[in-house]
Amino acid sequence: MGEYVLEVRNISKSFPGVKALDDVDLAVKPNEIVGLVGENGAGKSTLLKILIGAYQPDEGDLLIRGEKVQIKSVKEAEDHGLAMVFQEQSLLPNLSVRENIFLGNEEQFIKFGTINWGKMDREARRQLEKVELDVAPTAYTADLKFATRQMVELARVMSLEDRTQHAPIVILDEPTTVLEKNEIDLLFDRICSLKDRASIIFVSHHLDEILELTDRVYVFKDGKKVADRVTSETSESELHQLMVGRELKGEYYRQSKQITPADQVVMSIQGLSKEGQYEDFNLDLHKGEIIGLAGVLGSGREEVCRTVAGIIKPDQGQILINGQSIALGSPSQSIQSGIGYVPQDRGVEGLVLYLSIGPNITLPDLSSVIKRGLLSHKAERELAETWIDRMAIKTPSAEALCLNLSGGNQQKVVLSKWLASKVQIFVLDHPTRGVDVGAKEEVYELIRELASQGISFLLIADTLEETIGLSNLILTMKDGQVTQHIEAPSDGKPQPLDLIQHMM
Amino acid sequence: MSVITRLDKIRKTTNWVDIMPLATLIILVIIMSIGSPRFLMPSNLLGLLAQGSTLLVMGLGETFIILMGSIDLSIAPVAAMASIVVAMLLPGYGYLAFFAGLLFGVFAGALTGTVHTKARIPSFIASLGAMGLWTGVAFVITDATPITVATENSYLTKWVTGSTFGVTNVVYIAVVVLLITYILEKYTRFGRYVKAIGAGEKATKVSGVPIDRIKIKAFILCATLAALSGVLLSTKMAGGSARMADGFLLKAIAVVILGGTAISGGIGGVLRTVVGVLIVMVLDVGMNMFGVNPWFQQAIYGGIIILAVALTIDRSRITIIK
Structure with missing residues (x-):
């Protein structure tokens, strides 16, 4: 295994009339939090979709733990330990927390064709503990607050750890958009503690969050990677300037x-x-x-x-x-x-x-x-x-x-x-x-x-x-x-x- | 980037969907005129138009409902009921019978529309219920026997069955209805709101558009035009019957969809339905020419509806099909 758990090498992706990604690189080390910033249309979401198998790149390679891989579906991405916590949550509201955590991966609980709920309960609890979430595995997802559901989703992603026997690579796509300040703090706290057992790609519009949370940060603009920086060596105004190509004015709110x-x-x-x-x-x-x-x-x-x-x-x-x-x-x-x-x-x-x-x-x-x-x-x-x-x-x-x-x-x-x-x-x-x-x-x-x-x-x-x-x-x-x-x-x-x- | 991809995609699919119905029609006409030299003769074409007129009137009403993203399944029995009303009242009340038939349509549409909007029941179910209701009522009041209008009253139906400049009057009636519905669709608030509701009901509501009122109006329009087609049928058949409009539901929905109005709402219009009607008329003639069993023709229309939706539906809008 090389230095990186995930490497994106020279990836390009075109859609009719536009080059969405142009020769892009990105790499994530074990237990690293990597930030990804860029304006709308910079190519962030295209890259994320390639990572979880929703799109196929036209050119370039994906390497996971040093091995070249082709990811053709969300399922295959998860088999490699790569999963995303979606901005507009993907849990099913009419199912319980435990069912959501193991949705699509129920085999381990099935005996004689029926589900062993007790075992699923115990396993779900174990995943919830990873994100320090105190919620009953039998609770209905619809009854939970948005922020809680997000934590459940994080627990679902962390369950890949057991399935794949590897530390998961977790993609967080704009996770703070609809969270309030205290919920954001809690999320950041959890992300930091998960850092020991996962690698994280953190996408956000909020540069202050990127600065607070990440180790390194990639800046995308118009489908290209324009910079990567060690977070401690950059600043909000530099990132902003790289993203939009102009300086952040002191008079932001006029x-x-x-x-x-x-x-x-x-x-x-x-x-x-x-x-x-x-x-x-x-x-x-x-x-x-x-x-x-x-x-x-x-x-x-x-x-x-x-x-x-x-x-x-x-x-x-x-x-x-x-x-x-x-x-x-x-x-x-x-x-x-x-x-x-x-x-x-x-x-x-x-x-x-x-x-x-x-x-x-x-x-x-x-x-x-x-x-x-x-x-x-x-x-x-x-x-x-x-x-x-x-x-x-x-x-x-x-x-x-x-x-x-x-x-x-x-x-x-x-x-x-x-x-x-x-x-x-x-x-x-x-x-x-x-x-x-x-x-x-x-x-x-x-x-x-x-x-x-x-x-x-x-x-x-x-x-x-x-x-x-x-x-x-x-x-x-x-x-x-x-x-x-x-x-x-x-x-x-x-x-x-x-x-x-x-x-x- | 992804925005432009979507743009390209929509432009492509839209163009395709726009051209498809007309291209289909042209291809069918070419096939038909090769198969039978008689097909393109004016007398034959005029006959076709006369036949298509009743279906067009019904399809025009359904166009508004589908454009709105809803469906009205009750149109055939509403037409049958209107034919019965006409047949029952014509001897005693003369021309007023036709108004009574149309008035029945207004009532039936108001009922379906009100149940759909006020009781918050999907239009599919509300109109399915209405279909059952009017079918049942039609059979009961006619005792399942057609009512015939005596020949001495046939002068009362001349406004439909007669000819002007060699063309059956029913064609002129259909053209007038087309004109009115075209203006309604393109140049009135009602038409704009119907389209907006079909394209995005929530945003339309937040913009202050009285959704329920527009929907009820659309159902009234649809059922009234269904009743008008029932009235037209009653003049042609010189009577009324519970089975008067059998098979019309399938065809009326087929003409809307074959014309290129999206089943998901928001895209389409009455002119497309005209193309849809022409396609169906040519298909009708063709199937008869090639000796397709008349009973089996329904099966073919069923298949055609599914095929047309499969080809035109914008799956990016409807991610899950239920």
């Missing part, structure tokens, strides 16, 4: 453009309650103000946002828009009151991916393109082109389906849709999720610009830093209740710790 909101209250939420989700939620949103909601999963902040958007109907309370009480529990009512919702799940709730940009923009309000009672396709296309121009949306053509746009450009279409409907209040639920670094800054810039035009925001940000950086005022939430109001003026931003103490 704080200098933060305005002091007007006195005028545009939205007043009074005594809003929904059983089991949030209780007695009150808020005054001023013209041009950005209010950030901070809280862990289960704090109720998502539900508050979805209530304002009209998707959840509250049990009690009211929402006043410019002093007028509005009907709750109907998206069209909220939209008519000037509220635009930018949902977390952009591809499902934000956009109709199988429609082009124009029809997406006009979906909430077709009236502007209806001429003499009939829908004018010409007017719609012109409207689309106007917004493509104004928002600098990168698209092959105005007719392209939104499916074919990158995350950042899709988000711009969502924002255009609401701006075209002339909303005055934005509810932003993780607006920069799955958006690459360069496009994030464009979104921040846009939010500032809109705020200065008098548009107000209710924001759930991707990270605490983002919450603090963008907001005028932060409401911390815990178990459905607002715990603290924290002012965040541009010259006196609070520290993450100031927030966390009210969130836990």
Whole structure:
């Protein structure tokens, strides 16, 4: 066995019209945590898919523990001890933890054609101990929290250790995206302790996480490996520069453009309650103000946002828009009151991916393109082109389906849709999720610009830093209740710790 | 990278799916005209059009439902019921009988649509139930015996069975329905929302579109057009019967899918259904010409539906087939 457990040598992969990976190298030593960073489209996911056998490379070799291998399926990858913890989890919610851990590998428990549940229980417990997770093997996966399910998935991957008699090579694809701060800490803690018995490839958008966790880091850009660094010898700004080819500005969240909101209250939420989700939620949103909601999963902040958007109907309370009480529990009512919702799940709730940009923009309000009672396709296309121009949306053509746009450009279409409907209040639920670094800054810039035009925001940000950086005022939430109001003026931003103490 | 791959893939499959129905039609016509020189004679083609008109009217309604990503399985018995309503009322009420037939369609569609949306039951099951309901009702009220319209009333059906400029009126009726549905699909909110629901219901809902209302409207449109085809059949057959539209469900779905409207919703339209109807009509003639057992023709349409879906379905959208 050589120095490396996994080697990727000169791998190239082309898809019609594009070279997704161009002569890429990557190597992982035993018990090493290797970071992989790059913007969307840099080739990270193509490489991961090659590693787990979902794609076959056009050129180049894969070596596992010094031996050349061909991986044609996830199963074959697992037989080599190589497995991935997926960003959008792969556990089956209707099965128990133990069944999920050994799904597809039940042979060892089968006697006379039936499963020996006791043995499976014991074995499952052993795998769960590896990740120090205290959960019953018989618990239904659907009843577990996201972060817990992720740990179960990690335990499933660690079970390869016994199957293959080798330390597993674990790929973690953006594992922190939907985790809260304390859950991330816990995950990192587990990853560090697993380091003794596994090698890890860690993919993340968050450079700070890469710096904290990894031993070495690879930077991909446009299908090429542009650099590999020993983590202790690099910095966030260097990595950022390598990834996007430009330097990270000190003014990431555009704080200098933060305005002091007007006195005028545009939205007043009074005594809003929904059983089991949030209780007695009150808020005054001023013209041009950005209010950030901070809280862990289960704090109720998502539900508050979805209530304002009209998707959840509250049990009690009211929402006043410019002093007028509005009907709750109907998206069209909220939209008519000037509220635009930018949902977390952009591809499902934000956009109709199988429609082009124009029809997406006009979906909430077709009236502007209806001429003499009939829908004018010409007017719609012109409207689309106007917004493509104004928002600098990168698209092959105005007719392209939104499916074919990158995350950042899709988000711009969502924002255009609401701006075209002339909303005055934005509810932003993780607006920069799955958006690459360069496009994030464009979104921040846009939010500032809109705020200065008098548009107000209710924001759930991707990270605490983002919450603090963008907001005028932060409401911390815990178990459905607002715990603290924290002012965040541009010259006196609070520290993450100031927030966390009210969130836990 | 992967985005462009997907783009290329979609562009490819879309082009293919776009061209396929028309290419199939042309190939079939060529085969037919070689097989029988009589096939391309105007009188034969006009006869074909007249035959296809009823099916087109029914298929146009179903197009909206499939475009929305739903299905309506109740169209054949709804058509049969409409024919019965017409046959029963024509002697006493004259032209009003036709309106009553259509009104029945409005009611049947509203019922299916409301059950589907308000009780949150899949359209497949809601319309399957409706199919059972109307089949049963049709047999009971006719006592399983066709109702014939006396010949002295045949002047009342001339608006369908008569000819203008040498073309049977039913063809003009179908063309008018096509025009109306084309405008509905392309140039109205309703058409846009139907397509948006089919392409992405959740995002459409979050954009404030009243999903339930649009769905109920679509089911009303579909059942009303099914009823209209039942009305047309009743004039042609000079009567009404519970078995009036037997075999139409399979064909109506076949024309939508053969035309290239995706069973998964969001892609397609009424013009494609026209191509689908033409394909089915040519196939009908062809099968008769080659002496295919009429009973076995259903089996062939069953096979064709599966084949057409297999060739056109975008499997990247539907990862798991249930």
